[in-house]
Amino acid sequence: MVSAPARYISYMSGGVEIRRPIREEGQEGWVPTFEEIPVISFKDIDGTLQERMKLAGVVGRACRDVGFFYAKDVDLPPTLIADTFKVIESFFALPEEEKMTAHWHKSPACRGYEPFSESRLGTDATKDIRESISIGDDYLDEEQNYRGVIPPGTRPQNCWPTSFPRLREGLYEYYRHVYPFARKLLRIFALALGLSEDAFESQHKFPITGMRALHYPPQEPEEDTPGLNPHSDFSFFTMVCQEPDSKPALEVLNLNGKWISAPPIQGAVFTCNIGDFLEVASNHVFTSTVHRVYNRSGERRWSLPFFFSPDPDAVIQPLPNFIGEEGPKFPPMLVGQHYVRRVLNSRIHHPSAKFVRKHNIPMEKWHYG
Numbered sequence: 001m002v003s004a005p006a007r008y009i010s011y012m013s014g015g016v017e018i019r020r021p022i023r024e025e026g027q028e029g030w031v032p033t034f035e036e037i038p039v040i041s042f043k044d045i046d047g048t049l050q051e052r053m054k055l056a057g058v059v060g061r062a063c064r065d066v067g068f069f070y071a072k073d074v075d076l077p078p079t080l081i082a083d084t085f086k087v088i089e090s091f092f093a094l095p096e097e098e099k100m101t102a103h104w105h106k107s108p109a110c111r112g113y114e115p116f117s118e119s120r121l122g123t124d125a126t127k128d129i130r131e132s133i134s135i136g137d138d139y140l141d142e143e144q145n146y147r148g149v150i151p152p153g154t155r156p157q158n159c160w161p162t163s164f165p166r167l168r169e170g171l172y173e174y175y176r177h178v179y180p181f182a183r184k185l186l187r188i189f190a191l192a193l194g195l196s197e198d199a200f201e202s203q204h205k206f207p208i209t210g211m212r213a214l215h216y217p218p219q220e221p222e223e224d225t226p227g228l229n230p231h232s233d234f235s236f237f238t239m240v241c242q243e244p245d246s247k248p249a250l251e252v253l254n255l256n257g258k259w260i261s262a263p264p265i266q267g268a269v270f271t272c273n274i275g276d277f278l279e280v281a282s283n284h285v286f287t288s289t290v291h292r293v294y295n296r297s298g299e300r301r302w303s304l305p306f307f308f309s310p311d312p313d314a315v316i317q318p319l320p321n322f323i324g325e326e327g328p329k330f331p332p333m334l335v336g337q338h339y340v341r342r343v344l345n346s347r348i349h350h351p352s353a354k355f356v357r358k359h360n361i362p363m364e365k366w367h368y369g
């Protein structure tokens with residue numbers, strides 16, 4: 001037996017720093033774990049209950065063993081992805097002052113354009129090497145008010161560039177097709193956990209959604225700072241669309257502390273992963289797996305994660321079905337509050353973050369919206 005590992009990987013999860021040992025095969029504590037990301041066909045997502053149960057079985061295995069899977073055979077218009085990335089690339093190619101018209105400090109929810117070096121998701125003082133523009137649930141955007149109901153107290157959240165309407169059109173075209181798929185996936189996750197198909201519906205009436213278009217310029221191979229620091233997602237689940245022709249950059253941490261590459265795969269439109277809220281609801285039956293981005297390909301990279309989280313006022317806690325003798329592994333979480341903590345703690349220069357610091361407002365009093 002080789003001696004205990006000397007190296008560790010650290011990352012943020014649920015607002016706390018986690019350290020994980022890196023173990024080589026043969027070392028004490030080494031466990032069998034995944035070495036690749038499963039690829040799953042979703043051709044039967046609208047099939048019979050029997051077909052959906054079968055699909056859920058495959059999805060469940062991936063969520064238990066890996067926390068990540070590729071979704072292929074997703075029914076989307078043929079040019080949707082190419083058109084969406086054309087718009088995203090054109091947005092990031094705009095002069096800085098035009099992008100800054102959508103600056104994220106203007107949005108109470110930290111939505112909008114985040115220039116290079118203004119955010120950090122990790123544990124150290126280094127800056128992430130990327131720029132991004134985020135939008136999310138905002139029922140005041142007419143494109144999202146498809147139910148004709150605006151939840152009481154809703155304030156505008158999104159922040160659009162003033163001189164590039166194509167971004168809004170393009171992202172909403174994407175949202176219009178991807179949101180319904182996310183809702184179907186929510187039902188598959190319920191089946192995969194042996195619950196009734198609608199088990200999660202009541203906590204996702206007005207889900208917190210987020211789309212973040214990301215641009216990672218190439219980084220030097222010897223550059224230590226990742227494009228996106230190791231993290232788990234504070235979502236129920238996430239569907240990342242990696243630009244189809246882009247080079248490998250996304251990496252997923254396995255149980256032995258080894259980074260497994262998750263490159264874009266032909267025909268698999270989404271790289272999906274479980275987020276913290278679903279990990280909690282399943283009492284860690286499903287794993288919210290840590291991942292990071294290192295763009296050492298020498299080429300620019302664009303990606304578009306779609307985050308799907310429960311209603312801000314939902315309380316997520318381990319469901320009775322999954323509480324064994326060990327009891328619940330997590331305390332209950334008020335979704336909006338957890339979400340705001342994760343967002344503001346990693347965006348210390350946002351006016352809302354400065355405000356709560358200046359006025360010493362305790363985290364218990366921070367709220368979503």
Ligand SMILES: O=C(O)CCC(=O)C(=O)O
Nearest residue numbers: 214233240250293303305
């Ligand atoms: O860019 C990617 O492929 C992943 C992005 C991601 O993990 C995130 O934004 O949470």
Ligand SMILES: [Fe+2]
Nearest residue numbers: 231232233291
């Ligand atoms: Fe992520």
